[in-house]
Amino acid sequence: xxxxxxxxxxxxxxxxELIRKEITIIAKKSFxxxxxxxxxxxxxxxxxxxxxxxxxxISRNLYKGQSVAIFTSGGDSCGMNGALRASVRxxxxxxxxxxxxxxxYQGMVEGGEHFVKAKWSSVSSIIHLGGTIIGSARCAEFMQxxxxxxxxxxxxxxxxxxxxVIGGDGSLxxxxxxxxxxxxxxxxxxxxxxxxxxxxxxxxxxxVVGVVGSIDNDFCGTDLTIGANTALHRIxxxxxxxxxxxxxxxxxxxxxxxxxxxxxxxxxxxxISEADYVFCPEAPPPMDWHDRLCEKLQKEGEGxxxxxxxxxxxxxxxxxxxxxxxxxxxxxxxxxxxxxxxITVLGHVQRGGATSAYDxxxxxxxxxxxxxAVLEATGNTTPVVVVLTNNQIERIPLMGAVERTQAANEALxxxxxxxxxxxRGVFFQGNMMALKLLSRAKPPTKEQCCVPPPFNIAVMxxxxxxxxxNAATRSLVRTIIYNGDRIFGVSNGLxxxxxxxxxxxxxxxxxxxxxxGGAFLGMNRITPEGKYPEIARRLREFNIQGxxVIGGFExxxxxxxxxxxxxxxQEFCIPMAVIPSTISxxxxxxxxxxxxxxxxxxxxKICDLIRDSARGYKKRVFIIETMGGFxxxxxxxxxxxxxxxxxxIFEEKFNVRDMQRDCANMVAKMSDVIERGLVLRCEGANxxxxxxxxxxxxxxxxxxxxxxxxxxxxxxxxxxxxxxxDRCIATEMGIACGQFIHEQMVKSLQTDGTMLAVTKHSACMxxxxxxxxxxxxxxxxxxxxxxxxxxxxxQWWMKLRPLLRILSTHDSAYTTDNKAPVHQQPVDIxxxxx
Ligand SMILES: Nc1ncnc2c1ncn2[C@@H]1O[C@H](COP(=O)(O)OP(=O)(O)OP(=O)(O)O)[C@@H](O)[C@H]1O
Ligand SMILES: O=P(O)(O)OC[C@H]1O[C@](O)(CO)[C@@H](O)[C@@H]1O
Numbered sequence: 006x007x008x009x010x011x012x013x014x015x016x017x018x019x020x021x022e023l024i025r026k027e028i029t030i031i032a033k034k035s036f037x038x039x040x041x042x043x044x045x046x047x048x049x050x051x052x053x054x055x056x057x058x059x060x061x062x063i064s065r066n067l068y069k070g071q072s073v074a075i076f077t078s079g080g081d082s083c084g085m086n087g088a089l090r091a092s093v094r095x096x097x098x099x100x101x102x103x104x105x106x107x108x109x110y111q112g113m114v115e116g117g118e119h120f121v122k123a124k125w126s127s128v129s130s131i132i133h134l135g136g137t138i139i140g141s142a143r144c145a146e147f148m149q150x151x152x153x154x155x156x157x158x159x160x161x162x163x164x165x166x167x168x169x170v171i172g173g174d175g176s177l178x179x180x181x182x183x184x185x186x187x188x189x190x191x192x193x194x195x196x197x198x199x200x201x202x203x204x205x206x207x208x209x210x211x212x213v214v215g216v217v218g219s220i221d222n223d224f225c226g227t228d229l230t231i232g233a234n235t236a237l238h239r240i241x242x243x244x245x246x247x248x249x250x251x252x253x254x255x256x257x258x259x260x261x262x263x264x265x266x267x268x269x270x271x272x273x274x275x276x277i278s279e280a281d282y283v284f285c286p287e288a289p290p291p292m293d294w295h296d297r298l299c300e301k302l303q304k305e306g307e308g309x310x311x312x313x314x315x316x317x318x319x320x321x322x323x324x325x326x327x328x329x330x331x332x333x334x335x336x337x338x339x340x341x342x343x344x345x346x347x348i349t350v351l352g353h354v355q356r357g358g359a360t361s362a363y364d365x366x367x368x369x370x371x372x373x374x375x376x377x378a379v380l381e382a383t384g385n386t387t388p389v390v391v392v393l394t395n396n397q398i399e400r401i402p403l404m405g406a407v408e409r410t411q412a413a414n415e416a417l418x419x420x421x422x423x424x425x426x427x428x429r430g431v432f433f434q435g436n437m438m439a440l441k442l443l444s445r446a447k448p449p450t451k452e453q454c455c456v457p458p459p460f461n462i463a464v465m466x467x468x469x470x471x472x473x474x475n476a477a478t479r480s481l482v483r484t485i486i487y488n489g490d491r492i493f494g495v496s497n498g499l500x501x502x503x504x505x506x507x508x509x510x511x512x513x514x515x516x517x518x519x520x521x522g523g524a525f526l527g528m529n530r531i532t533p534e535g536k537y538p539e540i541a542r543r544l545r546e547f548n549i550q551g552x553x554v555i556g557g558f559e560x561x562x563x564x565x566x567x568x569x570x571x572x573x574x575q576e577f578c579i580p581m582a583v584i585p586s587t588i589s590x591x592x593x594x595x596x597x598x599x600x601x602x603x604x605x606x607x608x609x610k611i612c613d614l615i616r617d618s619a620r621g622y623k624k625r626v627f628i629i630e631t632m633g634g635f636x637x638x639x640x641x642x643x644x645x646x647x648x649x650x651x652x653x654i655f656e657e658k659f660n661v662r663d664m665q666r667d668c669a670n671m672v673a674k675m676s677d678v679i680e681r682g683l684v685l686r687c688e689g690a691n692x693x694x695x696x697x698x699x700x701x702x703x704x705x706x707x708x709x710x711x712x713x714x715x716x717x718x719x720x721x722x723x724x725x726x727x728x729x730x731d732r733c734i735a736t737e738m739g740i741a742c743g744q745f746i747h748e749q750m751v752k753s754l755q756t757d758g759t760m761l762a763v764t765k766h767s768a769c770m771x772x773x774x775x776x777x778x779x780x781x782x783x784x785x786x787x788x789x790x791x792x793x794x795x796x797x798x799x800q801w802w803m804k805l806r807p808l809l810r811i812l813s814t815h816d817s818a819y820t821t822d823n824k825a826p827v828h829q830q831p832v833d834i835x836x837x838x839x
Pocket of ligand 2: 080219221264265319
């Protein structure tokens with residue numbers, strides 16, 4: 006993620022320069038194969054004319070009379086059910102007949118009851134379940150042409166020539182081979198008298214669209230595959246449990262995570278677990294790793310560190326391709342350090358459990374888009390796979406992506422790690438760099454501290470707690486110390502600053518902060534208006550030359566206010582930065598704020614509990630009120646993740662007639678097999694249509710069919726422990742911000758040693774936009790903000806509202822996620838790690 010950011014790092018910054026050198030590899034013309042090249046717009050339109058004008062809305066019954074089959078194949082992953090649900094429901098919405106094929110290709114080959122006509126309710130209450138309710142399999146018969154002929158026969162018999170494949174690269178390869186052979190297979194079936202001429206003519210082509218489900222995140226072309234985020238949840242839960250016992254006994258723990266051919270899980274786990282050492286397939290350690298590892302453990306132990314975690318990906322090896330296993334690591338530590346360690350192999354635990362909110366939403370987006378793509382397909386259409394790029398759902402040519410994935414696997418096998426990393430894409434590369442930076446960061450030596458003279462930076466939290474604030478503070482503190490600067494922690498926000506409660510933070514002060522919720526420095530919502538002289542006095546007294554404020558809307562307002570007072574107070578002419586952190590995700594200049602993912606998961610879990618409560622008792626509708634102020638992010642996304650029926654938010658005006666329509670919808674659903682209804686309401690949705698009003702309205706309109714209860718979630722939404730996503734973005738934002746502030750201080754330093762930061766770019770907010778971190782000046786952001794409602798003027802997630810409505814039976818006009826033409830991502834070969 007921080008690959009783009011590295012572009013901003015000043016050349017002077019030696020440690021980053023070293024890493025930059027290390028990550029620069031020589032471009033290899035040989036892997037600029039056709040499949041890796043970007044398609045031009047003209048080529049795209051030629052390949053896929055139906056999607057060329059994507060601005061057109063896709064509305065109900067557009068593809069009446071078509072059939073589409075959906076199946077899961079290869080290893081299962083959490084989120085496959087969500088993708089199945091979205092595909093089935095989108096197909097019904099578009100007027101086509103969805104089939105679910107049980108047991109993957111095996112079911113397709115065997116036919117019979119493996120083909121199930123799906124109804125709306127066939128996929129009810131499955132979005133939260135791990136695995137796949139329709140079963141998955143590895144099918145040897147389908148590998149043979151004869152097997153595929155049987156599958157073709159079974160499809161044609163049911164009028165199906167459109168397939169959505171949810172699986173890994175093997176499954177997608179199989180689908181493409183099947184598609185290429187289709188015509189020949191049908192000719193043979195016709196010659197054998199198994200199908201009619203009419204059928205042969207009707208089903209000229211097989212249309213295939215892929216959705217990638219895999220916990221390994223090993224498919225090239227998508228930033229994330231369905232299931233990887235949930236696997237990180239399982240790993241994080243395990244590490245949190247291990248940490249407490251390891252800490253108690255001053256123990257070394259060696260943890261094996263999955264990933265035969267891809268180190269994604271190991272890499273992210275390394276970033277978010279404060280791991281001491283990470284072994285992953287793409288970055289084999291130097292040959293003397295035995296000594297380096299033991300030296301590191303030794304030093305850290307002497308420095309008082311009680312807990313040591315070593316992460317080993319199951320596919321890790323050394324530079325000679327010799328496997329590095331948890332047992333080998335254990336033996337090295339015993340032989341060289343004479344210390345006991347403990348091994349934990351997580352195994353299939355990582356593939357199970359409840360699906361994370363992130364994976365559910367990703368699955369909804371990908372599953373729905375896949376069905377639209379397969380129904381739009383015509384004879385000329387290139388088969389595509391639906392991927393996530395820059396937080397957008399896109400379609401890329403299926404075979405290019407599969408070939409690229411296979412090329413990455415080959416590169417790993419042949420020891421060309423740089424090529425493997427290049428093929429994995431920018432998202433992977435950025436995370437690899439973050440891991441390298443973190444694992445290298447050590448307290449500076451005395452000499453480093455003296456040249457150049459250290460700057461003084463203060464970090465302060467303003468606003469309400471959100472999970473991940475401590476993780477951001479930890480990596481910020483360490484980056485600043487590593488840069489040779491000095492950092493002061495301010496207790497209790499501006500109140501503490503005015504009271505002079507600033508204390509220097511040392512390297513070891515932030516050990517263990519990554520996994521902890523809340524805000525250890527203390528925080529409140531007080532903003533600086535009317536207190537400028539006192540604030541200026543303290544900044545002068547402590548000679549603060551740079552300020553980082555971590556928090557929500559008030560944090561942003563604090564920096565904006567101080568900046569506007571720069572003309573009156575020279576003390577405010579210092580570089581300032583905001584790290585956005587609030588559960589509400591209501592800040593401009595960023596798609597995600599730290600803490601929002603944790604909150605979303607907490608709400609989703611509670612919705613799961615409520616939905617499953619008192620099963621078989623009475624039909625019931627729950628009105629669940631979420632936090633978020635006037636920002637409907639949490640209500641909307643939690644509704645999508647929980648599979649709720651509606652989400653009422655301030656940004657989308659509604660009246661009593663809309664609610665009556667929704668009630669009628671609910672009555673229709675509850676008259677069938679559905680027993681639980683979930684309606685989410687953002688706390689600021691409407692001042693008159695309160696949760697209580699909604700409860701009464703729904704109950705009244707139900708005519709006794711169901712009862713209705715309200716549930717105000719309150720502060721449980723702030724969460725206990727940050728999710729892996731929040732830990733990861735917090736850690737990376739902390740690093741990025743430490744670099745930004747140092748760079749700005751270097752720029753603003755005057756010859757007399759004073760600081761004079763007056764440009765708008767010296768006061769910025771860090772934001773996550775797509776896979777990149779970007780800075781926008783708070784001044785520019787002020788034009789993008791609805792201050793009255795504390796929301797950004799444009800909110801990216803609003804485009805998901807039609808999908809939410811469609812998946813819960815309402816009418817809406819779905820627009821495909823991305824307006825840009827489908828393309829294959831170019832490989833960034835100048836920005837890789839080896
Ligand atoms: N080259 C191929 N030709 C025809 N069918 C194939 C081919 N490769 C895979 N398949 C079909 O897809 C199934 C699943 O493939 P595979 O076992 O490689 O899992 P995958 O989809 O890559 O998932 P995972 O990432 O979990 O391994 C195979 O059992 C087979 O039926
Ligand atoms: O479930 P199986 O067949 O043991 O496969 C395990 C493998 O599948 C994955 O979970 C997904 O491909 C890998 O991480 C792991 O190596």
